[in-house]
Amino acid sequence: MSPRIVAVIQARMGSTRLPGKVLKPVAGKPLLWHIVHRLRKSKRIEAIAVATSVNHLDDAIAEFCAANNVVCVRGPEDDVLARFARAAEVTDADVIVRVNADSPFLDADFIDHLVDALIEQDGDYVLLEQNAETAHCGVDPFTRRALDKLMLVASEDPVAREHVTGYFKLHPDFVPIARAKPYPKLAKSGGRLTVDTPDDFAFVEAVHARLAAKAGEASLADLLLLLEREPMLRQINAHVRQKGVTPQGGLALVRCDGGGPYGFGHVKRMIALARALRDREGLGVVFAVNGHEEALASIRQAGFAAKLIDGPEGEFLSVAKDPDLLILDCREGPAREAIEALPVALKATVDDGSDRRLACDLAYYPPLPQVARMKWAGSKARARVGWEWAILGQQQINERPRKPSRNPTLLVTMGGSDPFGLTLKCAQGLKKLDPVFRARFVIGPGFTDKDRLARTLVGLSPNFETVEGARGLATEFATCDVALVAFGVTAYELAAAGVPAIYLGISDDHVESASAFAEAGMGINLGHMDKVKGEDIAKAVRTLLSDGARRRQMRAAGLMTIDGSGATRIAADLAAELAAKRSDSAKPAAL
Incomplete structure (x- = not known):
């Protein structure tokens, strides 16, 4: 039979x-x-x-x-x-x-x-x-x-x-x-x-x-x-790795800020990290977002579940059932004591200057001045500090050699929401320059009154153009000669693409961070947005556009300093640490 x-x-x-x-x-x-x-x-x-x-x-x-x-x-x-x-x-x-x-x-x-x-x-x-x-x-x-x-x-x-x-x-x-x-x-x-x-x-x-x-x-x-x-x-899909037979997967919960006054930098870089965790390390990832609904669209488009929580102190652990890994990327959020009490095997934070970092196992930072002043006494946290830990908002910058042109291109990008109206401020300063360059202004998904702003910008000068609805800026990076940018995640992306940049800081913290980029030779730090005038912006742009040798030096410095593999590197580090914790917990207790 x-x-x-x-x-x-x-x-x-x-x-x-x-x-x-x-x-x-x-x-x-x-x-x-x-x-x-x-x-x-x-x-x-x-x-x-x-x-x-x-x-x-x-x-x-x-x-x-x-x-x-x-x-x-x-x-x-x-x-x-x-x-x-x-x-x-x-x-x-x-x-x-x-x-x-x-x-x-x-x-x-x-x-x-x-x-x-x-x-x-x-x-x-x-x-x-x-x-x-x-x-x-x-x-x-x-x-x-x-x-x-x-x-x-x-x-x-x-x-x-x-x-x-x-x-x-x-x-x-x-x-x-x-x-x-x-x-x-x-x-x-x-x-x-x-x-x-x-x-x-x-x-x-x-x-x-x-x-x-x-x-x-x-x-x-x-x-x-x-x-x-x-x-x-x-x-x-060649970059995606198959999960192994041994139980090395798990679930990661990302708690980040996004949308409105928070911008989209935290969301962008956490999507890059989430992709590396999912595609290369075999972990599932879900997002708990403090901010606005508009921040969820790009997360869901990347294939991840995401929910808004009720304010910075919102109950985010309810978004995921028994996560193995918690990743924090937030400016506002729960205190150290709340994080310490969470029953999660591995806790990590990214670019966090608050006491939350002291409740985590791992903390990742680029080598900024603020990080050097941090104290870690009484904490189990291990700080990973270096440019190699910088996470880009996009996984790979398709950088290509730029050909010199008579009319160079300036890219102006003030984040995904530009809550302080810096795009218009920059345009009003730049309109006074002779039209020997092309300026492309990025209008992000969180901008208010986008159509009106676009009409205003192109009406200021015949060499002003707008970039609207772009899912990423890799193409813009590959075709511009200089960028004028509100300091944030985009500054890291520009450096990795070899684009010389001029930075505006929306906070004292950002101004200090931009100083590290300037010190490394990747760009020019103009300082706090409230202290920078339109003529200061115009002068910095004119000077850099006319100095080809300095732009080449900045390009080389960016390419040598930030390799664009931070998300992959952190994902591998987190997966290894999680596996080590599991191995330790599986060992029999000593007699």
Whole structure:
């Protein structure tokens, strides 16, 4: 009698890296639909079940299953193994094909190839022969015997509970392993073909479009041929790292300020850090924002859940359930005592001069004068200080050599909201200059009365232009000769792009920070906005635009000082520290 073979898809809406991904559309159909559609092409699989959780968020998955004639089994959210055991019981499975719900390019014939090897060799788990390469991912056939042994022996092991078959890979002697022969049609590297992030979705959509394929009909073999012809497609999500078998992920909660008088600098750089945590370190990230609703749009656009909290002291821990990591990037917020009392494994802060830093494990700073004066007595916090820890508001500046021109370009950017009206102040000062340069004024998403301001600016001078609705300023950086900027995150981005800059400070703290940039040779510090007149701005711009040698020196200083990898560097540091804390907590107590 032939064994009954059942595919069990593990799926839930609460994915840490991209919540709700299993029902997000790909080529017009939910990702989960693609998985089911491809599994139904198998000649060996007799039934398909989805193993999801009892969390109310997963009601949507149950509804999908009902609408698509798929068995739905629900169990503990934090115990995938228990869900598989329940699914095997409900479907009376002899062989279970574990299927990830994030692999839209399953190949039914390859799955049958693995199942055949498992049965023929009477194994309990199957892998390809040693050193055999395959582009296929996301499936693991194993027997009911192996599942029963896992439940009996390893049901409390975190790898078994979360990854199920990952336990077999870490313990190869646990059950007999069959070895399937190489599968020539797919015997090549496929790169990253799973879906965990917005960039993964962009890749999947792009290849469907290039193959002109309907939903579920883009074969893996055709996809591999396409990637050989057009390898640049891989760059869409090549930076995303696959989560490992060992439980190194987790959930990070970012508490930051944004919108209105707070501007968008904190939000921009925290999005960059959140992307690095998600895409490179495998952590999920959610945001708790003090400020205005307008700050949430860019966060959500980047694929992260975000909520406003009720003021600087608002209850932000309610935004995330049991976060492993807390990251603070705020000017206003909870006091040191409140942070110390939070039950979070690892706490970190960015560019924070308040006492909150003393309640954290890690604190990251560029080498500014204020940081040198900080006292750390009585604190467990470890300060990381250096230009290498500077976080940009965009992950990569596409810098390119600039060609000298007779009419150089000045970029004027006063932040995302410009609450003090510095854009107009600068324009009124600059209009007095002879029109030997082009000035481009950035109107950010948080500006009030944008249309009226734009009309006023272009009416002041024929060489004034506006930049509106830009998602990023990398293109502007690559085409300008000098920038006039309100000091903040943008100053770091300009330095990393090699753009000489003139800084206006909106606070004494910003003026002092700008002095470090001037000292490093990256720009000119004009001082506090209230003490700088229009003629001071015009004189500084005219002087720098006419001094090509000094601009070249500033460009070199910026490129040598800030490498643009701060977000990636901090993410790796946080992930390593979190792993170390977990390792320490797992060690038995000394007798």
